[in-house]
Amino acid sequence: MTIPDRSSFTAVKSWLLSDTPASALQARCQRFYLGWQIFRRNPIALAGFIIIAVLLISALFAPLLTSGDGTNQTLSNRLQAPSLAHWFGTDQLGRDIYERIVWGSRVTLYIVSLVAVIVVPIGLCIGTVAGYLGGWVDNLLMRLTDIFLAFPRLILALAFVSALGPGLENAVLAIALTTWSPFARIARAEALTVRNSEHILAARVQGASAWRIILHHVTPLCLSSMIVRLTLDMAGIILTAAGLGFLGLGAQPPLPEWGTMISTGRNFLLDQWWVPTIPGLAILLVSMGFNLLGDGLRDVLDPRSGG
Amino acid sequence: MTDPTERTNVGAESDPPPSPLWRHPAVLKFANFIFTISLTFIGLTAITFVIGRVLPNDPALAIVGDRASHEVYEAMRIHLGLNKPLLLQYWIYLSNILQGNFGTSIMTTRPVLDDIIRFFPATLELASVATVAGVFIGVPMGVMAAVRQGRLTDHIVRVIGLFGYSVPIFWLGMVALLIFYAKLDWFPGPGRIEVYYDGIVTPVTGIILLDSALQGEWEVFRNAFMHLILPASMLAVYALAYIARMTRSFMLDQLNQEYILTARVKGLSEGAVIWKHAFRNVLVQLITIIGLTYASLLEGSVLTETVFAWPGIGQYITNSLFNADMNAVIGGTVVVGICFVGINLASDFLYRLVDPRAR
Numbered sequence: 227m228t229i230p231d232r233s234s235f236t237a238v239k240s241w242l243l244s245d246t247p248a249s250a251l252q253a254r255c256q257r258f259y260l261g262w263q264i265f266r267r268n269p270i271a272l273a274g275f276i277i278i279a280v281l282l283i284s285a286l287f288a289p290l291l292t293s294g295d296g297t298n299q300t301l302s303n304r305l306q307a308p309s310l311a312h313w314f315g316t317d318q319l320g321r322d323i324y325e326r327i328v329w330g331s332r333v334t335l336y337i338v339s340l341v342a343v344i345v346v347p348i349g350l351c352i353g354t355v356a357g358y359l360g361g362w363v364d365n366l367l368m369r370l371t372d373i374f375l376a377f378p379r380l381i382l383a384l385a386f387v388s389a390l391g392p393g394l395e396n397a398v399l400a401i402a403l404t405t406w407s408p409f410a411r412i413a414r415a416e417a418l419t420v421r422n423s424e425h426i427l428a429a430r431v432q433g434a435s436a437w438r439i440i441l442h443h444v445t446p447l448c449l450s451s452m453i454v455r456l457t458l459d460m461a462g463i464i465l466t467a468a469g470l471g472f473l474g475l476g477a478q479p480p481l482p483e484w485g486t487m488i489s490t491g492r493n494f495l496l497d498q499w500w501v502p503t504i505p506g507l508a509i510l511l512v513s514m515g516f517n518l519l520g521d522g523l524r525d526v527l528d529p530r531s532g533g
Numbered sequence: 534m535t536d537p538t539e540r541t542n543v544g545a546e547s548d549p550p551p552s553p554l555w556r557h558p559a560v561l562k563f564a565n566f567i568f569t570i571s572l573t574f575i576g577l578t579a580i581t582f583v584i585g586r587v588l589p590n591d592p593a594l595a596i597v598g599d600r601a602s603h604e605v606y607e608a609m610r611i612h613l614g615l616n617k618p619l620l621l622q623y624w625i626y627l628s629n630i631l632q633g634n635f636g637t638s639i640m641t642t643r644p645v646l647d648d649i650i651r652f653f654p655a656t657l658e659l660a661s662v663a664t665v666a667g668v669f670i671g672v673p674m675g676v677m678a679a680v681r682q683g684r685l686t687d688h689i690v691r692v693i694g695l696f697g698y699s700v701p702i703f704w705l706g707m708v709a710l711l712i713f714y715a716k717l718d719w720f721p722g723p724g725r726i727e728v729y730y731d732g733i734v735t736p737v738t739g740i741i742l743l744d745s746a747l748q749g750e751w752e753v754f755r756n757a758f759m760h761l762i763l764p765a766s767m768l769a770v771y772a773l774a775y776i777a778r779m780t781r782s783f784m785l786d787q788l789n790q791e792y793i794l795t796a797r798v799k800g801l802s803e804g805a806v807i808w809k810h811a812f813r814n815v816l817v818q819l820i821t822i823i824g825l826t827y828a829s830l831l832e833g834s835v836l837t838e839t840v841f842a843w844p845g846i847g848q849y850i851t852n853s854l855f856n857a858d859m860n861a862v863i864g865g866t867v868v869v870g871i872c873f874v875g876i877n878l879a880s881d882f883l884y885r886l887v888d889p890r891a892r
Binding site: 369372374381384386389390468473499502503509518 | 569572573576577580581584585588695696698699700701703704705707708710711715828829831832833835836839850851854855859862863865866869870873874877878
């Protein structure tokens, strides 16, 4: 966006703050703007936002930020301490760690977005159907959800990966399998609160089918709490993925996944501390960013459940 | 089903209409509780069955290898029961588990259950010490943060909590080893105990701290305790982050209630208001949280055990995993899963028992 001159800026502002929005689009933009105003005043949330923005930028512009793709080996250059040429030093195969961290942000984003793409629709689907239809469907689906909710996450993911074989996609599947249940619970709770509200009744009187109501009227109302929960869960997803990578069950070398980098750098901990330490700092920073962002989003989108 | 004694009682009872014993709310609650447990257990075993027997391409081929003749392969399939219908296979698997039969470990050639009994106490020791530390540090932290809401103490507690939530525990363990073992040499390195203390204490419970204390071997106790401090602190960081955060929000809920105002108006000291009034109510809610923490540490110690070479169930599972020892992996998963589910349900049950509002 380019910054226009002063007069059009105030015009945009008055459009955003008008008491009588003329269109659905304007109303939506206004809500977004007001949310942003609350969000902006919260320094903690803003810090999280900046961290995640940096993650996105480094993933998007990785080819511009580095000269290789994080797998270039220069054995004569191995285990160099951090310097101007290699900001974070080099690892046991002479690869630049800064480069691998930047390219690793792609892997991290890939993992969390894949998990989100699997988990949110499943949770929404099961939760809204259970909450809206009620009765034995609700009972059955929620018992199923409770079973998954009661499982130990990491151990189950471990067993799952061991059956399917190590690899990034299997790690994603394993994490998704153990992550979807809270989303179904939340979607159900939201669906229960709106199922008897007047706009749903109006739609029903107009003859809308149950599927149409669930898809067009209930699901959109669940989205904000799903987004909050997803952001707060991102840290857990990243930590589990890194843990699987650390055990050698996630992404396989030479892919620059941060957990795998810690694991392969472990042998150099005592003499070349930067090899395993820097990727760990990256994980810490990003999961902290998601936690901060999630707290901030909760204050904006879902003020009821604020803690 | 009619009970003869019940029929005689019906006439004797006067005003509240007599309801049969099985309709009593407590009995219904208990029945529901048992139902939930068995359902969760069936779900857990079903999933591990799918993971262990259905997902791997061909368990029989994995054992005999691809050079085996067709007859050998078929014999192995029949031996493993793979020719039976899936549901029957699951039933056999379930009844085996109920009898404590998890098969034999390829790696150790012992029954998996024996292995688990050998390895589990180490995990139990680690998780228990970490939970206790997490409670004794996290609860006061949470209370302090709530009492001084918005002030410096609150912010410090929030930052510590955020750190505990966001840090990869296995990485923190490595950094702690680097600083406190390699550089400063304050604590011993990985492992449970120094090699030269091995075998001095005869294992009774398998928990070295307990065994050595019972047998009066204080030097062994000291050594084992020093070994325990670093890995337990790593787990405690996570535990106290969670406990402090929950304590803070529970405490804030209570401090905004009117009875707190009443207590203050009566002129009670601040300490009495906080600890005798507000905290008493928080304590009940904390039972569930502590249970959850303990359960998640039991399973979450896998990575910490790997970093600290701690011979617990987590290391047993990961080692078996790399040796394609599926019986051991599944057995370990089921046992940890049962503990996890059991602790959660037990703390839930305890909570209902203690809190009159939840009855």
